[in-house]
Amino acid sequence: MLLELSRISKSFGPVEVLSEVDLSIDAGEVCALVGDNGAGKSTLVKCIAGIHAIDSGTIAVEGDSHEIGSPRDAAALGIEVVYQDLALCDNLDVVENMFLGREKLRGVVLDDDAMEQLAAETLESLAVRTIRNLRQTVASLSGGQRQTVAIAKAVLWNSRLVILDEPTAALGVAQTRQVLELIRRLADQGLAVLYISHNLNDVFAVADRIAALYLGRMAAVLDAADTTQSQVVELITSGRSNGLGITDSNGVQP
Template identity: 45%
Template sequence: MSVVLRGISKSYGPVKAIENIDLKVEAGEVVGLLGDNGAGKSTLMKVLAGAVMPDTGTIEVDGELCSFSSSSEARDTGIAMLYQDLALFDDMPVVHNIFLGREITNRFGFLKYGEMRKRAQEIVNSFSVRPFDVRTPSGHLSGGQRQVSALARTTAFGSRYIILDEPTSALSPSARDEVLSVVRELADKGIGIIMVSHDLGHVRKVCDRVAILHLGGMAGVRDMATTSQDEIISLIVQGHA
């Protein structure tokens, strides 16, 4: 079970954002995606998430070739992207944020709120973080709890591969540790994770491998257990070790 990108390229006019990118993410592993600003990380992940269509290349999900023309098509295939802004409605309770657009209703179209609340609470409680009530408005939560709420929404409907865009940015140290723990938990449950990050310390804590982009190309893919921080920095800055 894996997602495989082969020969992915995308240009905007004369500017090549990414060129001939190959990347494989196995179910149950965390792959860190690194690179300087402008290296092509966002474009590559938007291609995988269905938000951007590549000019060339293929995407294979669990052995089947896929072509996405929208994010909803990617989500239907089991790929979801959690953007840095989390896209939560602050004045809306967590339970409604989780089920937004996918509400559980009876045959008359009325919300089955009790069932939604129970299911949302079960999902949140499945993470090893400080428990919180899903009836709480999202705007009243801590940064770490908001991140967990967004992850709960992402995992509630069967996503098998999740792209995380800087999930630990602007969080307190304790909240960062909680979120990193949740990322590792998701991988242990068999979900493939791609984590875009600028923090090598956080990447080292949870990632099995790292993929480094440089000026739109793949500078290298390394196993965390056998590579050094100096080598990773060299690939980020120079494009070679």
């Protein structure tokens, strides 16, 4: 497995947000992380990304355990996160955004030609056809194009795991379809993708497996092809469904 989380727990003061969460994601697959508000999705992502330190448990990348103490540590392991706000600068162009904070230099000046070429090659490798001018400002792009730039920026740096936080939340139907196709292409190119979404139609359209969090605990991880939306909804809302889900210490569902 590319990423293995084992018994991850995290509390903020007296509030336990994550409790012994297990999850594994392999290269070449899309794993959707679903759960109601307050289930712990964002906290789990921030633990993987090095924003929050875990209280207990282990995070392993390709079998080796790592302490991820900062986003820099996560990036060094090939983990990149695209947050819902995208963290793009409207006044900068596509190339400048993709290399923001990681600019290439030629001597003491920016190597604009090299950056533009690498940006174009990355978008080409992802079969992106919706962005034709790499020098247009992000402010002039549609929501779907902005999401595409953010995802391309994440995969530019030899990433192995891309985490996408609600990438289609503010998009229309056509733009959503484009982003979902791009997510599928990431997996087809051998990347592991952790996809967080409230939209189960989108989840079932793109995910190989679905992991359902309930009040900080992992209710179940299911193959998308072998489950239904109603079953996932039950896991999200009650933590159990048809014999699956959270049990007590005696193996009995509450």
